[in-house]
Amino acid sequence: MGSVVVEKLTKDFSGVTVLQNINLDIKEGEFFALLGPSGCGKTTTMRCIAGFEKPTSGVIRIGEKVINGLTPNQRNCGMVFQSYALFPHMNVFDNVAYSLNVKRLKGSNVLKKMATYTRMLNSRLVKYPKDIEKKVRDILEYVELTEHAKKLTSALSGGQQQRVALARALVMEPEVLLMDEPLSNLDQKLRHTMRNTIRKIQQDLKITTIFVTHDQEEAMSMADRVAVMNEGEILQIGTPTDLYSNPRTPFIADFVGTSNIIPGEMLDPEDGLSVIQIGNQVVKSVSTADKKAVQVIIRPENINVLKEESKEYDNSFEGEILFATYLGSIVRYDIKVGDYTLTADTTYESGKNILKAGTSVKLGVSPERVLLI
């Protein structure tokens, strides 16, 4: 398995820069996600690594080898796309065996051999060499598709088709697995199951994996590390917990999870805590900033919603419930505090009533949970 290093990668399309100064250092066996909104350059980064796009400048290495000059086939990357990209007229087994066969056919008269192979496939006379037969059987068993081996891929469910695509990539024993929004076409429930399947396979095989997604929950739940991209740049790289607790910009705080982001003004510190004026309230934070105008970031789960003040908080506000959303294990409240509406998450306790709109509440936030950017 290979590490993937990208150095100072830029990409222009007709003079328009879509990637600028992308630097990645992906470790061997790591599950690495590229996360960002639509159009931020995730797929282009991936396509440069796979060899489908030529970088305008920059160096890409797999292991020790610079791969800029190699064709996609020579790069030893397996690819899985959102659209599956399977052959609908072939059965599962043939789809998975296809690339292994094509690789073997390399050499003289490839086109003629491929034409013969396709004819054999069409007439169902194809007979695979023993080693290919075994490899395909093993991988199909691994992704739990053995019983579907003879079915046309067009007759399978989305999740099964994506497992065929995964098997087809893995059977080539690639050094790096590149996955571009592989779960986007699946419904919510299947997406969750497939997340676990992909993560388990990745951990089993310890295959270096780059996973492109615009879904922060997907990236955060699957990846060892995540690069957050926006407008052709990488804003921050970190573990999911890193990004969640120490977002470097308001964009990341907002994109990775839900945040209350409120503009404030720094006052003089008190008792070792930063003091920030927000409207006619002050908020205290252990976080520091070396500028006057700051963004105050508070995660919804860090706002304690109390019907009466039962505990002393360094930060305590009066608010009024505007709206309550029951989300299963949590209840999310929109709460009016002065001129702002804050979002607060509370654990749902069965048997306890959800607070109604109009209820007056006290909010408590510990200074450790107030982040300044």
Ligand SMILES: Nc1ncnc2c1ncn2[C@@H]1O[C@H](COP(=O)(O)OP(=O)(O)OP(=O)(O)O)[C@@H](O)[C@H]1O
């Ligand atoms: N072949 C191309 N020619 C011109 N512009 C392109 C080409 N491919 C991509 N772009 C542009 O480059 C930018 C980045 O696109 P890219 O597909 O990499 O973004 P993305 O983050 O993967 O978005 P999505 O999640 O929507 O796929 C976009 O503005 C897109 O329009």
